[in-house]
Amino acid sequence: MNYKLLYRILIPASLGFLFLFAAIKIFSLLLPFLAAYVLYFILKPLVNLLEQRGFKHSFAVTIVFFSSFGLLTLFFFIFVPAIASEVSSIQSKLDVYMNVILGKINQIKTDIAFFSNGFSVLFSNEKNLASEIEGNLKKVLIEFISGIPSMLLNIIPLILYLFVIPFATFFFLLDEVKIKKKIIGFVPNRYFETTLLLFHNLNRQFGLLLRGMFTSAFIISFLASSGLWIIELDYPILVGIFAGLANLIPYFGPVAGTLAAFIVAVMTMKPMIFFVYILLVFIFVNLIDNIFVQPIVMARAANLHPLIVIFLVLLGSRLAGIFGMLLAVPIASLLQVILKIMFTEIYRPRKSEFSKYKIITTNPSHS
Amino acid sequence: MQHYPVGYIMEKNYFWSNPLKKSGHENENYFFFLSSVPIFDSLTRRQIDKLQRIIHIRNFSKDEIVFRQGDPGVGLYIVKDGSVDVYNELNDMTCHKITTLNHGDFFGETSLLNETPRSATIISAEQSVLWGLFKPDLLNLFDSDPKLGLRLIFRLSQIVAERLRLLNNSLCGIQ
Numbered sequence: 083m084n085y086k087l088l089y090r091i092l093i094p095a096s097l098g099f100l101f102l103f104a105a106i107k108i109f110s111l112l113l114p115f116l117a118a119y120v121l122y123f124i125l126k127p128l129v130n131l132l133e134q135r136g137f138k139h140s141f142a143v144t145i146v147f148f149s150s151f152g153l154l155t156l157f158f159f160i161f162v163p164a165i166a167s168e169v170s171s172i173q174s175k176l177d178v179y180m181n182v183i184l185g186k187i188n189q190i191k192t193d194i195a196f197f198s199n200g201f202s203v204l205f206s207n208e209k210n211l212a213s214e215i216e217g218n219l220k221k222v223l224i225e226f227i228s229g230i231p232s233m234l235l236n237i238i239p240l241i242l243y244l245f246v247i248p249f250a251t252f253f254f255l256l257d258e259v260k261i262k263k264k265i266i267g268f269v270p271n272r273y274f275e276t277t278l279l280l281f282h283n284l285n286r287q288f289g290l291l292l293r294g295m296f297t298s299a300f301i302i303s304f305l306a307s308s309g310l311w312i313i314e315l316d317y318p319i320l321v322g323i324f325a326g327l328a329n330l331i332p333y334f335g336p337v338a339g340t341l342a343a344f345i346v347a348v349m350t351m352k353p354m355i356f357f358v359y360i361l362l363v364f365i366f367v368n369l370i371d372n373i374f375v376q377p378i379v380m381a382r383a384a385n386l387h388p389l390i391v392i393f394l395v396l397l398g399s400r401l402a403g404i405f406g407m408l409l410a411v412p413i414a415s416l417l418q419v420i421l422k423i424m425f426t427e428i429y430r431p432r433k434s435e436f437s438k439y440k441i442i443t444t445n446p447s448h449s
Numbered sequence: 450m451q452h453y454p455v456g457y458i459m460e461k462n463y464f465w466s467n468p469l470k471k472s473g474h475e476n477e478n479y480f481f482f483l484s485s486v487p488i489f490d491s492l493t494r495r496q497i498d499k500l501q502r503i504i505h506i507r508n509f510s511k512d513e514i515v516f517r518q519g520d521p522g523v524g525l526y527i528v529k530d531g532s533v534d535v536y537n538e539l540n541d542m543t544c545h546k547i548t549t550l551n552h553g554d555f556f557g558e559t560s561l562l563n564e565t566p567r568s569a570t571i572i573s574a575e576q577s578v579l580w581g582l583f584k585p586d587l588l589n590l591f592d593s594d595p596k597l598g599l600r601l602i603f604r605l606s607q608i609v610a611e612r613l614r615l616l617n618n619s620l621c622g623i624q
Contacts, residue, residue: 129593133593133594134594139499259502259503259589260502263505266505271509271513271515272514274507275521275522275523275524278505278523278586279585282585282589283585436514436517436544436570436572439536439538439542439543439544440544441536441544441546442544
């Protein structure tokens with residue numbers, strides 16, 4: 083029996099599967115650590131900045147940790163009440179908004195009926211179509227809006243996470259090198275350097291992507307909220323944050339943000355000129371995004387062709403909905419790093435075993 | 450048939466030990482040993498303390514390959530305990546033993562500067578402990594301490610330049 087094969091392939095593979103199985107089983111437990119890892123990547127450049135100024139590592143970590151969590155708390159105290167009041171305002175006016183939207187749908191229905199007189203074959207089941215749209219829209223809107231408070235409040239583990247995440251983030255920042263050394267220390271000598279390089283490249287790519295996404299979402303949310311607030315659209319913060327988050331989905335995101343603002347304009351019965359204002363705000367935000375944010379923040383992160391990006395976003399949406407669209411490009415760019423190193427390793431010219439070489443114990447320069 | 454062992458020998462209590470616990474005695478050892486290695490002799494105490502955090506301790510058993518000539522390399526190794534043999538592999542399936550490196554010697558330093566393939570094959574001559582310093586870790590360290598990076602790269606360039614000078618001299622001697 084070939085024990086070498088067993089040792090090299092079967093044992094690592096079965097350990098890998100076991101690890102994967104365990105990870106899936108305890109995924110919810112791993113979530114706060116994953117969140118802490120994300121925060122670690124966002125805060126790490128600040129720690130580096132302080133260390134460059136001569137601060138000791140532990141001191142730099144303490145300063146960054148407490149100031150950033152202080153800022154985050156302040157942010158929550160300022161913005162969470164504002165967002166909550168926007169949400170409760172939508173909920174209290176839900177019936178009014180629903181009637182407005184239903185009115186619009188009826189309008190569209192009559193329009194369809196009007197046009198379908200001429201194209202009776204094409205729109206033979208126009209009534210079904212219109213009532214289907216009406217039913218679906220009503221269902222989705224009611225489910226979504228009435229679900230918001232339960233989404234926000236019903237997550238009890240969130241309170242637990244609020245303790246675990248800062249704790250884990252602090253130790254990731256403080257002991258990043260030690261943790262990395264411990265993990266990678268188990269890799270056999272033969273694969274050590276390749277694993278180290280893979281680990282480093284993945285970390286670097288992950289960090290770039292996360293920081294890019296975070297900065298981009300923050301800037302777009304801020305700009306869109308400010309713009310919508312200036313044109314006096316209702317719920318500017320909610321729509322702005324949605325636009326900022328949606329903007330993370332390449333190509334489709336900006337359209338989704340604009341549509342959300344349009345829906346709010348329809349619900350609150352704004353005059354038609356508001357659509358032009360909204361369009362102008364989003365054109366401005368996208369210009370800033372394309373000229374300043376994307377080239378500086380995201381360009382280094384994902385080096386993929388636009389066609390591949392569109393394909394990946396569509397694939398992501400098919401496989402995992404909105405989350406799939408959001409994560410498609412980051413996952414693809416991480417896979418790109420892994421495949422690049424794997425291919426270098428696979429296509430490396432193979433040599434004969436060293437034991438087959440005839441050893442001459444003289445200096446070659448003298449031979 | 451040559452035997453290729455796993456190479457990684459787990460230190461006692463390596464995993465279960467408290468990662469936050471510091472041993473003063475251990476730090477002293479690190480300092481004296483690293484400051485005796487030519488590449489690090491220009492570094493301050495604090496810089497060496499930072500450097501020792503990114504050093505990987507690797508255990509190699511007798512006849513285990515550290516790396517082969519032509520392999521992609523990402524770092525240098527310093528011989529802490531034991532010794533390693535340096536071989537030059539030729540196309541006619543022969544290899545010349547060039548030298549043996551002992552305590553305090555280092556090899557693979559050019560791969561810190563650029564990712565060129567390894568220029569020789571290194572085999573552990575006995576049970577050895579090598580300290581590895583790798584480019585990815587070093588790049589991370591330079592992010593937080595560029596001064597350390599400057600000193601280290603400057604010293605490394607001096608060593609490489611000196612080797613080039615010696616090589617030129619020996620080439621002139623041959624001609």
